[in-house]
Amino acid sequence: MxxxxxxxxxxxxxxxxxxxxxxxxxxxxxxxxxxxxxxxxxxxxxxxxxxxxxxxxxxxxxxxxxxxxxxxxxxxxxxxFSCIRGDLKKTAYASYFAELINEWSETGSEQEGIYRLLYFVLDQLDICRIPEEILSIIFQMRFADIVGVRPNLSVCTDCRIEIDRIKEDRVAFDFSKGGIICQKCACISVNRFFLSKGTIKQLLWVESGDLSKAAKIRFTPSSVKEGLGFLESFITYHIGKELQSLRFLKQIRRKDE
Known part of the structure; x- marks a missing residue:
């Protein structure tokens, strides 16, 4: 052996x-x-x-x-990472990251990028330098990119018009199509989530920006709420169920409101 x-x-x-x-x-x-x-x-x-x-x-x-x-x-x-386990909120976020990886990953499939991403967010949770909500947005955007299901936030999925040329301030994301849809191409769909263009631009930066500069990211409270809501819905859609750790995390958030 x-x-x-x-x-x-x-x-x-x-x-x-x-x-x-x-x-x-x-x-x-x-x-x-x-x-x-x-x-x-x-x-x-x-x-x-x-x-x-x-x-x-x-x-x-x-x-x-x-x-x-x-x-x-x-x-x-x-x-x-003992500081994480000593804080209920940090534990809830770390549990969500861990359960998501465990649920998504196949045994024995090497993905160094996921390991380094998980280490980064756990380290930042532990030292308390970046708010938990921002770390969750970073983790989910980067994770989706690594595993090959990144949301298309750059251009309309149908007509390919760029986000900067879309006139409306709020843009629909169609989960079934995996991307944003401009108003001209929009049709009735139950699998939608509306995002402000400001939130979309911040999510795009998170997806491609330098992780070493992540502590400098500044989200408005509304963008944080909108970004988390979108990404958690996006992940749930692709997994096909809501993770138990995510349900627990949402309960903690409601108590904090």
Whole structure:
């Protein structure tokens, strides 16, 4: 049974029997992987309490031909992101990011861009430099681009007129077509979301701008609300269901209003 060594972020942990844990990771080199940590709950010495959600670890796993589930042999902590787990709102956002990746990704499909994006938003959540809502907008826009479902916000999906040449201040996004629709091309559709041109331009910057400058992004409160509403609806449309973590996140937001 050869060993596999790689950095990875914990997306999910599930109790298995009395003492074991089944862990789902997103790794830098192998994408989503799952491993069993035997006696992890029984012996604190073995893993030292580091198998917590969102933690970044360097794993040593044993592999066996024909078996999808790895066995976690060793783990060294790279970053615990402990401030996230100490804050309910931050935990809710991190849980949404993790569940989205877990739901969307296929096991063993390498996507380095997703790993680096997740590390970036978790790091920013932990150090509190960028508001949670802005990080969520960044994550969802970049994630959609990486996985190949980026929303077309630049031109009308039908006539190809550019967003700057559309006269109306609010533009319809048609989920079934995957892009904006100008008023001339619009028809009756239940799968629509209306966005202001100002919000659209900010979303376009988030999609292609330098992540190192993300802390300088300035959204108005209305653009934040509009952008989150649109992206969460967009992601839900493509997945085909509303994620449990997103329902919980919306409950927290309503309490804060």
């Amino acid at each position: 050869p060993n596999l060594t790689l950095p990875a972020i914990i997306l999910r942990r599930v109790d298995f029997g009395d003492y074991d844990l089944i862990l789902t990771f997103f790794s830098l080199n192998k994408g989503k992987i799952s491993a069993i940590a035997k006696s992890a709950k029984k012996s604190t010495k073995r893993f030292g309490g580091i198998l917590e959600l969102f933690s970044v670890l360097r794993l040593v796993c044993s592999t066996a031909k024909g078996r999808e589930l790895l066995v976690l042999q060793e783990a060294d902590l790279i970053n615990s």
